[in-house]
Amino acid sequence: MLQMVCTGCDHTEPVDVRVYDCPWCGAPFRFVDGMPNADTSFPNSIDPHEQGVWRYRRLLPVEEQTDPVTLGEGGTPVVRLDRWGAEHGLPELRAKLEHLGPTGSFKDRGTTLLLTALRAAGVERVIEDSSGNAGAAVAAYAARAGIATRVFVPASAPASKLAQIAAYGAEIVPVEGTREEVTEAALAALDADTVYASHNLSPYFPESLKTFAYELYEFSADDLPDHIVFPVGNGSLLLGAARGFADLAELSAPARSPRLHAAQAENCAPIVYAHNHRVMEDAPEWSATLAGGVAVAQPPRMAEILEALHDSGGTATTVSEAEIREAAMSLARMEGLYVEPTTAVAFAAAARLRREGAIGEGQKVLVPVTGSGLKDPLING
Ligand SMILES: [Zn+2]
CATH class of the missing domain: 3.40.50.1100 (Rossmann fold)
Structure with missing residues (x-):
């Protein structure tokens, strides 16, 4: 049965859109059995007449007859980034273009x-x-x-x-x-x-982001990335992807899930700090960053994010303001890809993970373009 469970203390509540945090400990909820209408397999659960997110409505926590509030979101293309990738030791680099969403972001x-x-x-x-x-x-x-x-x-x-x-x-x-x-x-x-x-x-938000993983599997099951590098503030896309790959395993779909990595700006990196130190005591004072979308000092879903990194075999890393700026500018110059600074964090981190060996030579890497450069232009850049 579809229920909400607290991510802090395992308290369960009936599904209610008005309840946004746990009455006992204040942590956010996630869904238990978030695919109440799933068929026996992943292919049988897809609605071939729909596009984007609602193609997977049977794997989402809504009644089957519910009328969706949709603007045609999801169904984003994946493109190769050969020139930028080659320059950064990532010859098998791809981007999933989430910034093509109706309001310009994932x-x-x-x-x-x-x-x-x-x-x-x-x-x-x-x-x-x-x-x-x-x-x-x-x-x-x-x-x-x-x-x-x-x-x-x-x-x-x-x-x-x-x-x-x-x-x-x-x-x-x-x-x-x-x-x-x-x-x-x-x-x-x-x-x-x-x-x-x-x-x-809200547990609905990350649950809908599961479709990011479903799309990768449906359209390139034979060519799944070895690594996905996410810019992480509140971590919703990383968590959604982790849940999507877990669902696919439950529906006996992928043999192997990608490693999921978290990228943050050095100036505000609580996830990386917690990943490396296990505790938040003595964490530094965070400061402003060009990457406003990941400037989240206290992510409410921190514990879930750390678990998703650990379970997938991924890691967490930071990049400097100079690396963010350089990645944003060079992606536009070399690939025609105009990304917001928050997205550039993940590209710079992918290059760093390759340099440091967490990403092996010739491995397939995917980075989501989470937001358009039109939303947050770098001036004088
Ligand atoms: Zn609780």
């Missing part, structure tokens, strides 16, 4: 299921806290669902980042203070009629 792949579940539950008002890609995705899908949205943002967020959110008709609420204080202000605004549509805490 967040659409998770938001479609989240807003589908919210609309099916009769929700009419949501709040979210994000000045970046998640805010834009939630605002867009909420507009399509006819759900009123308030997005809490840091008062310091640049106007260019807020323009897209505002265009979808969301009400923007600027908050003075730290990123944590923005979240606190959002939570303080919750009332009986409003649901917290959190991409960090």
Whole structure:
């Protein structure tokens, strides 16, 4: 039976879109049996008449007859990056172009299921806290669902980042203070009629990202990557991929799952620190980074991320601000691929993992392009 289980203390709750954290320990939930409508095998569970995320609706935690809130997300192509790869010792490098989503980032792949579940539950008002890609995705899908949205943002967020959110008709609420204080202000605004549509805490968001792994398997089962390197802030895409590969194993699909690696900016690397030191005591003070999408000092799903790295045989590494900038610029120059700095973190990390030997010579490597360069341009770059 579809249930939610706490990632901190294993407390279980019936599925409810209004419950976003554990009443006992405050940790986020994940689903148990997140494929309630699956058929006997992976191929039999695919709807061949659908494209993108909803091609796999039988493997998602929604009723079969639920009408999806969709903008055609998912179904992203994979392309080879021969020139950039050769220069960085990665002759078998590929990119999966998640930035081709309707709002310009991978967040659409998770938001479609989240807003589908919210609309099916009769929700009419949501709040979210994000000045970046998640805010834009939630605002867009909420507009399509006819759900009123308030997005809490840091008062310091640049106007260019807020323009897209505002265009979808969301009400923007600027908050003075730290990123944590923005979240606190959002939570303080919750009332009986409003649901917290959190991409960090809702179990629907990472569950929908399972389709990233399903697509890789459906369209290139014989040519799966040996390694996938993710830029990690809250870690939702890495977690979604890990769950997707676990589902595929349960549906007797892949013989071998790729190693999943986490890439962070040196300036803000709590996952890498926890992976290397096992404890968070004496962690450094984190500072600002060009890669705003991975500047998350306290990821709520940290324990799940560390488990996914360990279980897949992956690792975690950091890159400098100079490496981020250089990767973003050289990908555009050499491959015509205009990525946001957050995505460049993972490309720079792939090159570093190859130099340090975690990625072997000639192995197949895949990096998701999580966000378009149009969203967060590097000035003077
Ligand atoms: Zn708990």
